[in-house]
Amino acid sequence: MHKSKRNTISHLIAILVVVVLAFSTMLSPAYANSASKNKETSLEKRFAAADIYDEGSCDDYARAVSDMVLSSTVFADKSENFDPRSDQLTAVRGFGTYPTRRGVILVTDDKYKNLFPTGHAGIVASSSTIIDSLADGVKIRANNWNTAHKTCYGVTVGSTTVAQDAQAVDWCGTKTGKPYNYDFSNVSTRSKFYCSQLVWAAFKDKFGIDLNTSAYGAVVHPSELVSTPKTGTIYVK
Amino acid sequence: MKQLRNFLLITASALCIFACSSCVSGQDESAYLDDFRIGVIETTGQENKTSISLYNESLDLVTSLDYKLGSMGSFFCLPQKKDNKVYVVPEGISTLSDLTVVFCIDLTKGTTEEIDIGLRGATAFFVNDDYIFSSVSWNGETSLSRTSLLDHKTDHTSLDSVFFVNQIYTYNNRLFLLCMTSTDSGSLGSRLIELDTESLALINETDFSEFGVSFSNITHYKETLVFGSVHRWSDMLEVDDQRLVLYDLSTNSVATIDLAMKYPAQLALEKASLYILHASLPTQESFGISVFNLDTHRLVYYELSHEAFQIIVKDNMLYSLGNTSLYTYDLSDDKLTFVSEAYVKQRTEKQPYYYVSSMFVN
Numbered sequence: 001m002h003k004s005k006r007n008t009i010s011h012l013i014a015i016l017v018v019v020v021l022a023f024s025t026m027l028s029p030a031y032a033n034s035a036s037k038n039k040e041t042s043l044e045k046r047f048a049a050a051d052i053y054d055e056g057s058c059d060d061y062a063r064a065v066s067d068m069v070l071s072s073t074v075f076a077d078k079s080e081n082f083d084p085r086s087d088q089l090t091a092v093r094g095f096g097t098y099p100t101r102r103g104v105i106l107v108t109d110d111k112y113k114n115l116f117p118t119g120h121a122g123i124v125a126s127s128s129t130i131i132d133s134l135a136d137g138v139k140i141r142a143n144n145w146n147t148a149h150k151t152c153y154g155v156t157v158g159s160t161t162v163a164q165d166a167q168a169v170d171w172c173g174t175k176t177g178k179p180y181n182y183d184f185s186n187v188s189t190r191s192k193f194y195c196s197q198l199v200w201a202a203f204k205d206k207f208g209i210d211l212n213t214s215a216y217g218a219v220v221h222p223s224e225l226v227s228t229p230k231t232g233t234i235y236v237k
Numbered sequence: 238m239k240q241l242r243n244f245l246l247i248t249a250s251a252l253c254i255f256a257c258s259s260c261v262s263g264q265d266e267s268a269y270l271d272d273f274r275i276g277v278i279e280t281t282g283q284e285n286k287t288s289i290s291l292y293n294e295s296l297d298l299v300t301s302l303d304y305k306l307g308s309m310g311s312f313f314c315l316p317q318k319k320d321n322k323v324y325v326v327p328e329g330i331s332t333l334s335d336l337t338v339v340f341c342i343d344l345t346k347g348t349t350e351e352i353d354i355g356l357r358g359a360t361a362f363f364v365n366d367d368y369i370f371s372s373v374s375w376n377g378e379t380s381l382s383r384t385s386l387l388d389h390k391t392d393h394t395s396l397d398s399v400f401f402v403n404q405i406y407t408y409n410n411r412l413f414l415l416c417m418t419s420t421d422s423g424s425l426g427s428r429l430i431e432l433d434t435e436s437l438a439l440i441n442e443t444d445f446s447e448f449g450v451s452f453s454n455i456t457h458y459k460e461t462l463v464f465g466s467v468h469r470w471s472d473m474l475e476v477d478d479q480r481l482v483l484y485d486l487s488t489n490s491v492a493t494i495d496l497a498m499k500y501p502a503q504l505a506l507e508k509a510s511l512y513i514l515h516a517s518l519p520t521q522e523s524f525g526i527s528v529f530n531l532d533t534h535r536l537v538y539y540e541l542s543h544e545a546f547q548i549i550v551k552d553n554m555l556y557s558l559g560n561t562s563l564y565t566y567d568l569s570d571d572k573l574t575f576v577s578e579a580y581v582k583q584r585t586e587k588q589p590y591y592y593v594s595s596m597f598v599n
Contacts, residue, residue, distance in 0.1 A: 128467070147518075
């Protein structure tokens, strides 16, 4: 075969290989997933967060929290006139009632494909709505965790009144518009939030109550909102 | 040269076959043309996956179809049926809530499509003859979108001082938005916003706080909008409600009817009979069904012995769906007579976790 023809064929084959590779990449699920991610999601940030939340330790911690909850007391939710100075949460049998009161904290251990294996946290905003911090910001949506999640805990802070819990929700509502905080150990920032940090910060800033534990250092893992002795579990799915 | 031409032809053919096989869902959607009566949606928020199972009138499983869309449908945001098409919102993976489409099943062609509505994870929507109206609240802003069914062009507007849109409805070129509001002092309220469906211009805005803060879906009978008040605001607390709200559009007057049971969470209308499902959707408790005649105002309450979080009424039959089972009732002779029951939770894998989200009737 003439040398120039051989070169032409080689170039055409190279072009075709590139086209096939590009096409197959565009049709792959990984590309489809990444195409919908928040613009701030950089590889560097995800690796930094992944260092903290490896799947093995998160599974172990979730299991430990689940065991703790199942062997501990479930409480009735606070009454309207609950006074933390004189009242205590009352133990109940069974797994409690799914929360619809403003300011009750919701936590799930469910894991999400291609995302950090930490579960998720939110806070009840009304009987039918919750507020939670997602990658694209703070969203208000249906209070459907009882249906839509395999695991679900409802916890309430033991040292606040019903009115104060509602104020915590209102505080969360004022933090809308903030970007997602991928620097999980930087909980002192108030310019960006991840899900459990938002809930933690509400009670910290409003009432000086620190719901974090030492399990993950400065990082607030969603399950720490359940395991902390400063909350009482009022519902287990 | 001949070898080169053959090579190029083979490669081009392979590319075309690859492209076509990737585009086709790989399942026979003509099943939607078969003799099925009820479609039950099972979905997960952990991955973009949904399974729709089709049942015939005898509640036998006809087939199941899988889709790569997560968190599809909800008892809070039910599928809508319009002109032999079913529309349902998939939010996507729960902690992303990033899908911007409404999923549409054409029951006459046996095809499906995803219609881009330009809103991520819509939490309320309504379909009329011309448009899909949808809403979501992100980052302190509540948005409303209107997507044309003809050319899928979308217009957006922002709703000031609205915490969350509970329900959307259209009637007579008017768009009704039942919205929850929240004040700086932490009080919840509600507002009914009326817009022109074409221009999206504001027609009227009414404080509806005395009639409730969270509501059922809206329907209408003659010139009256009808919806249930599930919760109301009282002394800085959200409390149970059990009223039916009747908004007369000709006089702009509002009347309420006290029901026999709390949480009128969902309405279904057939002729003058309004079927009201009493259920607490967040806590997953259900109680019964009221039948209210909108002409005579006769009210009859039926206690249910099973859970139910969605009802559909069609052709003198009532279909009710719980978390695992489907139940049918005959509505002849103005009674609710149990007919059949079927277990419909087909997807039982541990990961991802599938749940029954909603149903639609053919």
